[in-house]
Amino acid sequence: MARIDVNHVRHSYLPNPQKDADFALREVHHTFEDGGAYALLGPSGCGKTTLLNIISGLLHPSHGQLLFNGKDVTNLSTQERNIAQVFQFPVIYDTMTVYDNLAFPLRNRGVPEADVDRKVRETLEMIDLASWARKKARGLTADQKQKISLGRGLVRSDVNAILFDEPLTVIDPHMKWVLRSQLKQLHRRFGYTMVYVTHDQTEALTFADQVVVMYDGGIVQIGTPAELFERPRHTFVGYFIGSPGMNVMPVAIDGKTATLGSQRIELPGAPKASGAVELGIRPEYVRLGREGMAVSISKVEDLGRHKVVRAKLEGRDIAAVIGEDETVPAEPKVRFDPAGINIYADSWRVEMGA
C-alpha cells in the first residue's frame, strides 16, 4: 500500500486554460496517508471524479505532480500504477465462475497457479462468497457482483491503493449496510489505502476516517465526520452535510451578541467577523420548547425515528429536529444550543474568540 501525494494538481479539459473557471479541478495539494480511508464527497460537477481519475491514471493532470510513496507516477498508466478500482456498475465476466473472476487478474500477471489458488481462497473468505466459488457469475445479484469487483481489487497483495467510484449506488438499501460494514472491517484488518468517491453523505461519513468535501472544482474542507458536522468551515459544508442541512441566517454581531431581526442571541464568544456575516446552526442544535424566540410552525415531517419541524423565525425558514415521541408545544419557541453555533463571514467560518 502506498502514501499518495497530490502536489499542486490542477486539471482543465480546455487546451489553454486561463481563469479559475476553466479548471474542472482547481489547485489540490494534499497527502493521502498510507493505510488511510478517505472519501471524496460533493455534488455532481464538483471535481471529485476528476480527482479520482487523476489518482488512478485514467486522466493525466494538466498541471502538478502525483507521487506514490515518494515516486513520481504522474505520467504512468493505470496499470503501471498498480491500483485496484471498483466502479458503480460491477465489471465482471458473466460466463466465468466466481473463482475464475477472482483468479483472472493474478493469472493475467503470470502468478503461479498454487499462489493464485491460495490468494483466491483467502479473498473468497474475506468477501464472504466461499460457497459461491464454483457458480457462474451470471446468476448473481447486484450486491454479490459488486463483492466480486471488490474481491478482484483485494486479491492482489501488491496494489498501492483501492479506488471506489460510487460503488454502492445501484445496491439495495439493506445490502448497502452489509457491504459497507464489510468494507470497513476489511480496512481495519488489512490497512489498505482506500479512496472512495460518492455524493451520498452517509456513505462518505460512515466509510472514511477523513472526508474531503469538494465544491465547484476545489476542496472546501477535509476533516473527520465529527468536524464536518460540528464545525463546518464553509456554509456549503453545513448545507451539504446533514439532512436537513445547517440553518444559515444573516446576523449583526456586537461583542458576544448576535442580532437576528428583533431577536438577540447570546454567543459563546466574541467572534471578529466582517463582510456578510451569518450565523449557522444545525437543526439538531435548535431546541424547540416554551422558551426562547417565537416561531410559527409551517410543517412537521414525521420521519419515523425523529421529526423535522419546519418553522419561520423572524420571517426566515428554519428547521429543527425533535425526538420521535416529542410534540410541538402550543406556543412554540426555539433556543439555540451554544455548542452548535458557528459564525461565518463571506461564507467562511470565523473563530468564536474569547
Next chain:
Amino acid sequence: MLELRNVTKTVGAVEHIRDVSLTLQHGSLNVLLGPTLSGKTSLMRLMAGLDVPTSGSVWFDGHDVTGMPVQKRKIAMVYQQFINYPAMSVYENIASPLRVAGAEQGKIDSQVREAAALLKLTPYLDRTPLSLSGGQQQRTALARAIVKNASLVLLDEPLANLDYKLREELRAELPRIFAAAGTIFVYATTEPHEALLLGGNTATLSEGRITQFGPTIDVFRKPVDLVTARTFADPPLNTIVLAKKGADFLLEGGVKLPVPSELVGIADGNYTIGFQPHHLSLERPNASAVPVRAKVTITEITGSESFIHLDFADVRWVMLTHGIRDFETDEVVEVFIDPRHIIVFDEHGRAVTAPKLAA
C-alpha cells in the same frame, strides 16, 4: 379512483405479481416500497396498461380498463433515466403533450410557464435538455408529466440517478406539487427513508405481493407482519428468535431473559421479536428495559450519530445512538432493548402486538 382487483401477472413460469388488490384515490400520493425485483415496475406497467394482467382486472372511475392500451388513457410516466427530446428546447419538451392534444397556443404557453415556475425551470426554457444538470433534466420530465393533466402519474424511482442533496430538495417539492394537481400519483422506491419523507400512503411489496397498504407512518410504526417490518426498515430491523415460557424468554444457546411487563400478556410459544436500531441503547431507557450483552463488529460514525454493528448470538444488529461512540472490534457491551418499542411476530411472521408507544 384506480382499482386493481385480484391482479396476477405471470411471465413464463414466473409470477411477477401475485393477487394484488389495491384502491387508490384521486389527489393521493402512493408509494410502492420494496427492494429490486419485488414487483414495483411490473405493478406500474399493469396500472398504466402497458401490460395486461394474466388474471384479475383494472378499473378506473368505475370503468373496466383492463387491456385498454396506454395511449387511450390519460397517463404520464417518469422513469429513473431522464427521458426528454434532446433536439427540442426545455419549453418545447414541456409543451409537447399539449401540442399532441391540440391545445391552443395561449393555453400551451400559460401551462408551460406555470409548470416551469413550479419546478424552478423558468431560466432554462430556451436551453436544450442535454445542456442541463441531471436534476434539471429530471425536472423537465416531471414538468411534462404535470402539464399532461394526466389522471394517473407513475414515477418509477425518479430521483435514483440524482445527487443526494438534489433528491432531498425535489422530495420536499414533490408532495406539494402532487397535492396541487389532484391526480393519482404512484411513486416507486427502494428506500424506506424516501417513503417517510414523501408521506402519503405506502404499499410495501415483497416477491410480487403487497404485504400492507395504508398511511405511510402507520405502515412504518405498525407493520402487520415481519416481511413488512423488514421492508420498511433502514437501517435493517433487529430481530431475535425466541420462545416465551411463563415469565421467561428462552433464546438459543441457553440465554434466558425476563419477559418485560409490557409483553406478559402474550401466550407461551415461539416468536420473533423485532425492534428498530434506535430503540437499542447504551443507557437503560426505563425500568423494564431488557439488558443484553453483545459483541461489537464495527462502528460507523456519521458525525452526529453512531451506528454500532453488534453480534448477538447468531444475529447481526445495528444500534443507532446520538453522538460519537467508538468501540473496539470484539468489545462486549451491555445494551438495552426498550420493550415499549418491541413488535412481536408469531411463527407465521404475523404481528401479535404493536409497539406500545406508537401514536
